Amino acid sequence: MSEAVTHAVLAKIRSLPSVPGTAANVLRLLRNPRMDALRIERAVRYDPGLTANILKLSNSAYFGYRGTIASIRQAVVRLGWNRMYQLIIATSIHGVMEEPVPGYELPRGELWRHSIGVAVAAEALVRELKLPPSEEAFTAALLHDVGKLVLGVFVAADFDAIQDLAAQGMSFEEAERRVLGIDHCEAGGRILQSWFFPPVLVSAARSHHEPDSVEPTSALLDIVHVADMICLMFGMGLGQEGLQYRPAEGALTRLRIESIHLERVGSRVVSEVDEVMNALNPNAVETETSEEKE
């Protein structure tokens, strides 16, 4: 039975739309080290939505240039290629990641909130642990759970069977593998592969719950793994499967994680995640206690 489900999951991945055209173009240009800001600007200019979003994000406090960046060219020069790459990926996957996710029962916007949260947590963790700066941490973290978008409907159909295994102490992603033949990590890796994302991002999505299983081990993967755990513990993107995930001992040892690191990073993420989300979508969240008229 799980073989049929696995085939259905893979077919669904193949039928996914690709990354929007402009974003794919610009990402290709950005990977060329000899590219100049003017050519990037030309490529982005044809997509007013992308331009507006990049400028909004560039000018958010999190990215460090509040209200001072007026053009894509300035953004490239002041933020650098790496930040531009992150901003373009964030803006181009925002729409699809906003969707509600069945199975995990994440309401609209919650997977996106989790993704941004883990991205912010990954960068905060790098600083907290005084690790060398990681160019890929933000993007790898942002994309790590993309597999949930595809796997969600299959998890919903077999939730009770998966949950029965998890209730016996199996981690949720392992229970997904047992019942569906594939977990959300592998599904995510395959999606990113089909979008032609670099192997380092594919691998981060594919192994984010099992960083100890990868040879050689990767600091980037360890960071994404711990950042994900932090956000789940503090309720960002916490689905109906709850906290049925297991921290990888090897990753904790390699990063020399102490509980104070987890708490400090958690406190930063909660303070910063809304700011980054608001920069992308002013209506997405309110930072104050929100009200709904009954």
Added chain:
Amino acid sequence: MEGVKYIVGVADMKISNVPGDVIVTHALGSCLGITIHDPVAQVGGLLHVMMPYSSIDRAKAEANPWMFVDTGLSKFFLEAYAAGAVKGRLQVKVAGGANVQSNGDDRFAIGTRNHIVLRKMFLQNNILIAAEDVGGTAARTLCLEIGSGRVLLGSRGVEREF
């Protein structure tokens, strides 16, 4: 009576004395949700705290006391008293404090530590807990109706009064 539904986020709280109001918090993982309610004064509140001790970051605690059990809890009760609640009449309920699956490693046991510090503070201040649903790995949702004092606890799609 017409009221407002308030959604309390992580590291936040809401107190109300409007009988039609409902206060909800979603996705409690390791965080704790605490509801208090005075049925006579019809004053109640919900607090969503993240971590046990503010000593990890004093500046953060200064900016947002609701982040920590030690700074958030006492301030939460004081605000309820200021709104008309009386300590001896308060119904106190607690939910959350879940942990990730563990191999005996307690570095990630923030849910347990939150609960220990909360119990210690309640003991020191003679506050009794009327109901609690704490620990395990479940994600929980907590909802308080100010008029009736009813508290609803949701987990894995099932909601129950508690």
